[in-house]
Amino acid sequence: MEDKQMNYKLLSIILLALSLSACGNKEQHAEPAAVKADAATVYKNFCISCHGANLQGGEGPNIQKVGERLSEEEIILRIQKGGGGMPPFQVALKDEELKALATWLAGLK
Ligand code: HEC
Structure with missing residues (x-):
């Protein structure tokens, strides 16, 4: 037992x-x-509705070559603050998501 x-x-x-x-x-x-946030996934979740599946624009402008116009820092600010019809994403996005997104967009030239 x-x-x-x-x-x-x-x-x-x-x-x-x-x-x-x-x-x-x-x-x-x-x-x-x-x-490790994936920029494409973050984009799909938060940005695609206005900037389009191919970044071609729609409600928001075309951002296919946004890296030619804006630096990574400017893009980060833009996403954080929004403005001109774009909502701010400061609260919605984690730091690493914001960074991944901005690095990716700034590289589009
Ligand atoms: C509700 C629609 C909407 C959503 C969602 C949205 N945007 Fe925008 N976005 C806009 C509009 C409208 C503008 C243009 C504002 C202006 O004319 O100043 C803009 C402008 C921008 C610009 C500046 C483009 C330039 O050439 O100056 C960037 C970069 C950008 N958006 C990135 C993003 C990213 C990244 C996301 C997702 C996190 C996002 N947007 C989500 C509507 C949106």
């Missing part, structure tokens, strides 16, 4: 250890994805 209880105890310890390590692994995998 005691042996059996011992076995159960052991088994539950092993199961606990397994589930803990599984959990740890999951977190490790989730982290880089959360930190």
Whole structure:
């Protein structure tokens, strides 16, 4: 009887250890994805409705070559503050999303 209880105890310890390590692994995998924002995805979620699937414009202007007109800093400010019919995204976007988006747009020339 005691042996059996011992076995159960052991088994539950092993199961606990397994589930803990599984959990740890999951977190490790989730982290880089959360930190590394994907500009195209952010664009799709927040900008596509006005600037179009190909950045060709619509309600907002064409920004296919916005890097020729605006620097990365100017683009960041533009996205943060909005203005002239564009809403501000300062609150909606995480810093790394904003940065990824601006770096990508500033490179379009
Ligand atoms: C509700 C519509 C709308 C949404 C959503 C929107 N914009 Fe705009 N955007 C505009 C309008 C309208 C302008 C032009 C404003 C003006 O004339 O000053 C503009 C201007 C810009 C400019 C300046 C272009 C230039 O040549 O000066 C950039 C860059 C820009 N938007 C990027 C973005 C990004 C990035 C997002 C997503 C985070 C976004 N916009 C979401 C409507 C929008």
